[in-house]
Amino acid sequence: MRDDDFRELTEPYRRELLLHCYRMLGSLTDAEDVLQETLLAAWRGIGDFAGRSSPRTWLYRIATNRCLNAMRDARRRRPPEPVPPFDAPEPNRRSEITWLQPYPDALLEPEIRYTAKESVELAFIAGLQRLPPRQTAALVLRDVLGFPLDEVARMLDTGDTAVKGLLQRARAALDQDTTEPRPASAEEQDLGRRFADALTSDDVDGVIELLTDQAWLTMPPAPHEYHGRDAIAAFMRADLNWVAHRRFELTPTRANTQPAFTSRIIAPGEPAIDAGLFVLTLSGTRIAGITRFFAHAPADLFS
Structure with missing residues (x-):
């Protein structure tokens, strides 16, 4: 496949794939890196695609598995702890989620800004980071992106029953951290x-x-x-x-x-x-x- 043909195939999904990687990883820096890995893997594996699924499903499967690999690599997920330039009072707690980064609204598609705010807000992203990686993947693919259960199972190389279990545990964990609707x-x-x-x-x-x-x-x-x-x-x-x-x-x-x-x-x-x-x-x-x-x-x- 020519470079132009590959770009034409993948470019419509680049922005939503970046957001998907961000939801999974909680870090825009890591999401950008994994997106590049995803596109490189897609380029190398284009011969295996052969149109057996939609380009979107195919790309999401690659991106999800690259994200899972990154989430298992603790070395890339914990930035150095900064030292305050003043004597800070003792904190109530110490968070394990120190890799969290903001996501600029400028990178969001308009429909995300106005119809799916909760799936991008920091409380939701932070909640995802507390879940085991495969629970995060199942919840994002099924509940946020709306992929059918059988497609999620194929993306995660598992069965429908296993995905249902992942979703049940993930939903229960996130329900404990819900917030009231935001004001107008x-x-x-x-x-x-x-x-x-x-x-x-x-x-x-x-x-x-x-x-x-x-x-x-x-x-x-x-x-x-x-x-x-x-x-x-x-x-x-x-x-x-x-x-x-x-x-x-x-x-x-x-x-x-x-x-x-x-x-x-x-x-x-x-x-x-x-x-x-x-x-x-x-x-x-x-x-x-x-x-x-x-x-x-x-x-x-x-x-």
Whole structure:
């Protein structure tokens, strides 16, 4: 097959395959690597395709199995733990999911942004990372992408009964971590604006007032997790004390279909410091979670 013919066959699926790999792996960096491995494997195996299934099913089978291989390789899934530049209070918990990265809305197909938000939101992606790899694969292929049960079984080289068992266990685990529906767009924008106003004014109390009682703060790739208003307030005060005479500058964007902000720490006469990406998880009319990514995708994807 010529290069042009191969591109014509695979290009319509490139963007959705990238999102599939991201759902499986939780890392955009790893997803991009595995997508390239998938396309290379497809190119090399084009002679075995022979149209026995649709190109989409064939590519998803390759991508899923490449993702499963990556998920079994712990060396590529755990980035170095950053050291805070200030004395951070003791966290409530330490997360094992430190490879989580945001997914820019700019890379999403329009129908995903508006009709399948829950399948991209951070809480769902983080939940998938806690499942055994084959449970993750079965749930994404069947419940998110809607492949028939028998096709999922063939993709995973197993039987229908085994897939049903994987789905039952995965669904039960994710049901324990459900969240309320997100507010309408106007409320979402208002919450985001109030969060940004409070943070850029060093108003910790103003941020805390926006949180639910069970709110949490996580900071991949750091494992630190702060749960509850008091714990979050203690961390934020230590952080802002370190910022001292400088201040946060936030620029609104979107990630994982959620309100987000790129951030810098700035001061007159000093170079700006990249302070990561804030992504807000909303519940009702309050903020249920703040995820601050110190290592995230290229800034131009969030502009």
